[in-house]
Amino acid sequence: MEKEGGLHFFTPDTSGKGVWLAVEGVSAGFPSPADDFKETQISLDKVAVKNEAATFYARVAGQSMIGAGLDDGDLLVIDRSLEPQDGKIAVCLIDGDFTVKRLKVEKDCVWLMAENKRYKPIQVTEENELMIWGIVTYVLKAL
Amino acid sequence: MFGLVDCNNFYASCERIFQPSLEGKPIAILSNNDGCVIARSNEAKALGLPMGAPAHQYNSFFNQHNVKVFSSNYPLYGDMSRRVMDVLKQFTPLVEVYSIDEAFLQFEGFEYYDLEEYAREIKKRVGKWTGMPVSIGLGPSKALAKVANRVAKKFADRTGGVYVIDSEEKRIKALKWLAIGDVWGIGHRHNKRLVLRQVRTAFDFTQLSDAWVRKEMSVVGLRLKHDLLGKSSIPLEMIAAPKKAIATTRSFESLIDDYQELRERVSTFASLCAEKLRQQNSRCHAVYVFVRSNPFMPDLPQYRNSTMISLPFATNSSLTLSKTALHGLDLIYKPGISYKKAGVMVTGIVPEDAYQMTLFTYENPKHQALMQHIDYLHKRFGPHKIKIANQDLNRTYKMKQAHLSPRYTTDVRDVIRVH
Numbered sequence A: 001m002e003k004e005g006g007l008h009f010f011t012p013d014t015s016g017k018g019v020w021l022a023v024e025g026v027s028a029g030f031p032s033p034a035d036d037f038k039e040t041q042i043s044l045d046k047v048a049v050k051n052e053a054a055t056f057y058a059r060v061a062g063q064s065m066i067g068a069g070l071d072d073g074d075l076l077v078i079d080r081s082l083e084p085q086d087g088k089i090a091v092c093l094i095d096g097d098f099t100v101k102r103l104k105v106e107k108d109c110v111w112l113m114a115e116n117k118r119y120k121p122i123q124v125t126e127e128n129e130l131m132i133w134g135i136v137t138y139v140l141k142a143l
Numbered sequence B: 001m002f003g004l005v006d007c008n009n010f011y012a013s014c015e016r017i018f019q020p021s022l023e024g025k026p027i028a029i030l031s032n033n034d035g036c037v038i039a040r041s042n043e044a045k046a047l048g049l050p051m052g053a054p055a056h057q058y059n060s061f062f063n064q065h066n067v068k069v070f071s072s073n074y075p076l077y078g079d080m081s082r083r084v085m086d087v088l089k090q091f092t093p094l095v096e097v098y099s100i101d102e103a104f105l106q107f108e109g110f111e112y113y114d115l116e117e118y119a120r121e122i123k124k125r126v127g128k129w130t131g132m133p134v135s136i137g138l139g140p141s142k143a144l145a146k147v148a149n150r151v152a153k154k155f156a157d158r159t160g161g162v163y164v165i166d167s168e169e170k171r172i173k174a175l176k177w178l179a180i181g182d183v184w185g186i187g188h189r190h191n192k193r194l195v196l197r198q199v200r201t202a203f204d205f206t207q208l209s210d211a212w213v214r215k216e217m218s219v220v221g222l223r224l225k226h227d228l229l230g231k232s233s234i235p236l237e238m239i240a241a242p243k244k245a246i247a248t249t250r251s252f253e254s255l256i257d258d259y260q261e262l263r264e265r266v267s268t269f270a271s272l273c274a275e276k277l278r279q280q281n282s283r284c285h286a287v288y289v290f291v292r293s294n295p296f297m298p299d300l301p302q303y304r305n306s307t308m309i310s311l312p313f314a315t316n317s318s319l320t321l322s323k324t325a326l327h328g329l330d331l332i333y334k335p336g337i338s339y340k341k342a343g344v345m346v347t348g349i350v351p352e353d354a355y356q357m358t359l360f361t362y363e364n365p366k367h368q369a370l371m372q373h374i375d376y377l378h379k380r381f382g383p384h385k386i387k388i389a390n391q392d393l394n395r396t397y398k399m400k401q402a403h404l405s406p407r408y409t410t411d412v413r414d415v416i417r418v419h
Helices: A044-048 B010-018 B042-046 B059-064 B074-088 B115-130 B142-154 B168-177 B188-196 B202-206 B210-228 B259-279 B318-332 B366-381
Strands: A055-060 A075-079 A089-094 A097-105 A110-113 A122-124 A130-140 B002-007 B027-030 B037-040 B068-071 B095-099 B102-106 B134-139 B162-164 B246-256 B282-293 B304-315 B339-347 B416-418
Touching: A044 A130, A055 A097, A097 A130, A097 B416, B002 B074, B002 B115, B002 B142, B010 B027, B010 B037, B010 B068, B010 B074, B027 B042, B037 B042, B074 B095, B074 B102, B074 B115, B115 B134, B115 B162, B134 B142, B142 B162, B142 B168, B142 B210, B168 B202, B188 B210, B202 B210, B246 B259, B259 B282, B259 B318, B259 B339, B259 B366, B282 B318, B304 B318, B318 B339, B318 B366
Parallel strands: A055 B416, B027 B068, B134 B162
Antiparallel strands: A055 A075, A075 A130, A089 A097, A089 A130, A097 A110, A110 A122, B002 B102, B002 B134, B027 B037, B095 B102, B246 B339, B282 B304, B282 B339
C-alpha cells in the first residue's frame, strides 16, 4: 500500500536488466532517417487474439469440418468469452468427447453440423450432455 | 468492502478444464518427483485420501478407487492462475494475488453497487472465460471476506458459491460457526493455546481482551481480531513482499550414494536459490543445507542432518552460495548412506539496496557483474545454459513425472485435439 506523506527516494535502476542494444549499430555519421518512423512489428497474436485471458488453442483431428476449411492438423484459435450463436463454429463437449462443429440452433434443439458429406449432423437432445467449450475464431494452417 | 476469490480445487480443476470427462471423478495431484499427494478433488477427499499421502504407498488405493493421478504440471497451473487473475482485474483495480489460486479484491467507490450481484457476475465471467470454478466471499475486512468465502464454499448448494457478510447478524453467525483452527492466520501453535483457553470458535476469539491478544499473539493477532470485528485492519498488499526465505529442495528420483553426485546436486540447488534471490533483487545472510536418507526404506541405514552457515556479507552470487553450501555439505556428509533428499535454503534476506558494506570481508565485486551477465544470457537463451563447473553440464533438470498431463496452454504441441 502507498504510504502517505514522507519523502520518496528514487534510486536509478542499475540492475542491468534489458541490456542496451544499439539496433542500428553505432556510427559516427548520420542517424538513420527511418528511426523516427519505427512502427511496432506485425504480430499474429494481435490479429487473432482479442481476449487473451479467454483464448485457448486446439488442433484439428480428422476431416469432419473440411468444408469449412478446417483440415487435419490445423491449429484453431478459440475464444471462450464469445456467446454461442447459430452458424458459429464451436468446440463442444458432447458426452465427454471434444468435437468441433458448426452450431445450428433451432427452436427447441441444437444441431452440431459437420462440413463433410460423410458425417451426419448430430442432434443434441435432452439425453445428451452438451457443453459449448468455446467459439472458434481463427484457423491457422500450414500450406 | 473486501472480497476473497478462491479457485475450487485449483489443481484438479485445471486438469478438468481440458479433460472434462473427469468431472465428478476423484483426482489426486502429486508433488514434484511424484513424491506425495499435494492436492485432491472433493471426490478424492471423500474417499479418505489424506493430504501428503506418499504416492508409492497408495498405488493400490488409487487403483481400487479409480483415482486419476497427475504429476504436478506447474506450467499449466501458472498459466491458468494468470488468466483468472487477469479477469479479476477487470472488476476492480485493487487486486492482491494472495497465492496461485486465491486473490483478495477491494471495492472502493462501489457504494451504489449490489456487490453480491457483482460477485456473481465475477464468478460467472471467470467460469465462462477460463473454465475455472471459484467461490467468492465478501465482507468489510479481509479476514471477514475469508470467513465469508468458507461459508460460500461449504454451503455451495445454498449460496451458489457467493456469500456476503454485510450485517452484524451474519457476521456473528458466521464467526460462531467457524472453528478457531480454521481462521485465517491461526496456526497450529496458536490453535492449541487458544483451545486450552476455551476459545473454540472465531467468535470466542473476538471476545478476548485486546491486551491478552496483543501480549500472546503480538500486533498481528490484534489486527486479526479487529478485522474479524469488522474494523478493517489488514490492508490490501498489491506488491508482493519479498520472500523471507527461499528454498530449493528435491527428492531424488533414485537414491544417491556417490559423494560427487550429491555435491553436484547441492551446488545446483544453491545456484537456483541465488537466481531466485537475484530475481527479487535481494541478498541473503545465511545458507542452510540438509540431507536425508529414505525413511520409507527402514532396512537401509538412516541418517539426516543439517547445518546453517552464516555469511560474513550478504550475497546473491551463485559462486559464493554454491561454495558455502558445499562447505556445509562437507560438514554434514556421512559416507555409506544412500541419500534420498537434499536441499538448500537461504535466509536472512535483505533487499539489494539495503546491502551493508563491511570493512574487512567482502565479495569480489566482479561477481555482481558476472551474475548480471549470466542472468541476461539465461533470459536470452533459456535457463541453465551457464553453470558453475561443479554442476553437471549434461544434467538437465530431471524430475519423475510419470503422470504428467499435456501443457495445454503453454506448448503449442500439447493443445487439446478436437475431432
